[in-house]
Amino acid sequence: MxxxxxxxxxxxxxxxxxxxxxxxxxxxxxxxxxxxxxxxxxxxxxxxADGRTVALLDGSVRLLRALGAWEALEPQAAPLAEMHLIDDTGSLFRPPPARFVAREIGLDAFGWNVESARxxxxxxxxxxxxxxxxxxxxxxxxxxxxxxxxxxxxxxxxxxxxxxxxxxxxxxxxxxxxxxxxxxxxxxxxxxxxRWTYPQKALTTILAHARDHREVSTEFHTREGPFTLVPLPGGRRSSLVWVSAEARAEALSALDDAALAAAIERQAQSMLGAMRIDGPRGLVPMRGxxxxxxxxxxxxxxxxxxxxxxxxxxxxxxxxxxxxxxxxxxxxxxxxxxxxxxxxxxxxxxxxxxxxxxxxxxxxxxxxxLTAFLPSDLARGAGLLALSTIAPLRRLVMREGVTPRLGTPTLMRG
Known part of the structure; x- marks a missing residue:
């Protein structure tokens, strides 16, 4: 050229x-x-800035491999072999937790979580x-x-x-x-x-915890937004994205490390045991x-x-x-x-x-x-229930979420 x-x-x-x-x-x-x-x-x-992480989905990893960057990055990334979605909204219609397994669509992992700075x-x-x-x-x-x-x-x-x-x-x-x-x-x-905004902020940090995450990313759907724990290398470290109402997010951000770790453990229903703050914090406005x-x-x-x-x-x-x-x-x-x-x-x-x-x-x-409107809760719950029980639908959604088939760029194809 x-x-x-x-x-x-x-x-x-x-x-x-x-x-x-x-x-x-x-x-x-x-x-x-x-x-x-x-x-x-x-x-x-x-x-x-330290403390932020990104979950690189399978297509993105294929791109990084084509660019010659993945070999150096892979040892610093944690695979996301499973994803669990838990309804914690308090809705009258609460579906059972939805479980997504990468091997069901022929992948070792949906993606890999890595610190943004790395x-x-x-x-x-x-x-x-x-x-x-x-x-x-x-x-x-x-x-x-x-x-x-x-x-x-x-x-x-x-x-x-x-x-x-x-x-x-x-x-x-x-x-x-x-x-x-x-x-x-x-x-x-x-x-x-x-442009638009939401009445929320996202608290981000890195955590150490007593139990192994087993390469499972867990997302709790709360009435104020998603609370998400994503694995990091080593088995007992995860990144956190806690979306909540602006006032609550600011109050959480102002807590000392011990109090914040205790609040995170409660919100996570102690699934990973005792928590410890293991990285800097961020407070991200929710906007689009x-x-x-x-x-x-x-x-x-x-x-x-x-x-x-x-x-x-x-x-x-x-x-x-x-x-x-x-x-x-x-x-x-x-x-x-x-x-x-x-x-x-x-x-x-x-x-x-x-x-x-x-x-x-x-x-x-x-x-x-963000709404307690019953039809909205019913629709969301029915969607999660369908994904949990209808295997072909679940596999289709997983594939499209990881690497869309329509218009996938050359360097992201399998």
Whole structure:
């Protein structure tokens, strides 16, 4: 692909410039560069906050393996061999716990849980070793769209991947915005975004506990939101995402370690025994964002620039990684000009549908927990009961939740 110099920037004309050096931006840049696409990754490699984890579903693990990152990450990840859903809403209609086993659909695990900082560090190390990928470690300050390229202005002097002084501009046929939920590139392009909030916050931390988790992820559905324990390596460590009403979440966050551990043990019905806080805490506002058409002139949105989820159901980052893999496929099909309208239109069609379906599922589940409306409880309970008792339906839902068959990107296929 493009190897020419750009006289306007006194530097190379890249095929693609990815803005944002988080997990999704790194994965996007790596997915493109592995095919020989001349790629620049623009963004500071800032420290990643400890204490947050991500459950990487099977398709995401396939992508990381294709990118050459999984071998280093796997020893730091815990498999999720089973998932248990427990209704703890106090509803009059309480179905029995639903149990999902990965081996029922031919997998060793639905996914693997890993600390977010470890994931980003591993992807960064891989990015530094890949040819055709230039790291430009400073911020983008705006862009100018021309007929056959986009020119990114850089906020300050910085360094490229080799440590040399970087140019003040970067030119590319296509710019990919992986710059987060507040995405300056999305806002500057005038792409419409729908935003909403929930009357909840999510308390996150890492726990040590007396009993082995046995590679089982357990989610309690409470009237204030899901309370989820996800395995970490070692058998007796788990990550916590406790979604509750804003006031309660803030009160829990203010407790000392011993009091918080006791509250978590009570909420978990002592299933893992005595708890101990074993990592920093986070308090995450519950909000959502969707972009109906995640593309603009020579611009594609991926990750939270295109969709933001509350931390429910492990959908957020996994959907962002599907964006990365799908963009790689779209660019491969439009080799002559990765920023052309045809390439972007194809990418937009598939990604908008996927995001809309995932957004609807997460939103429906969360809102159904917040209401004591009996028909809503009946519908949710009947759904869980059906999943528990109808094996073909359960297997279908498990497969679609882990690796959707419709429109699965090439690097995520089995």
């Amino acid at each position: 493009s190897q020419t110099a750009d006289p306007q920037t006194e530097g190379p004309l890249y095929d693609v410039a990815v803005v944002g050096a988080g997990a999704v931006g790194l994965a996007t840049a790596l997915a493109l560069a592995r095919d020989g696409v001349r790629t620049a990754l623009v963004g500071r490699h800032a420290p990643v 994931l980003v560090e591993t992807l960064r190390a891989r990015a530094r070793a890949v040819p055709d990928l230039t790291l430009v470690e400073h911020d983008a300050a705006g862009r100018t769209v021309e007929a056959d390229r986009t020119v990114l202005a850089l906020a300050d002097d910085g360094t490229s991947g080799g440590g040399q002084r970087a140019a003040r501009q970067v030119a590319a046929r296509l710019v990919v915005a992986a710059d987060g939920g507040a995405s300056p590139l999305r806002e500057a392009a005038g792409l419409a975004a729908r 964002l969707s972009v109906p058409r995640p593309v603009g002139p020579r611009l594609a949105l991926v990750g939270e620039a295109a969709h933001v989820f509350p931390p429910i159901g492990a959908q957020g980052l996994n959907l962002g990684l599907r964006d990365a893999a799908a963009l790689r496929d779209a660019v491969a099909e439009g080799m002559r000009d990765p920023g052309s309208e045809a390439v972007l239109a194809g990418f937009a069609r598939g990604r908008a549908l996927d995001a809309r379906l995932r957004t609807g599922a997460v939103d429906t589940l969360n809102r159904s927990l």
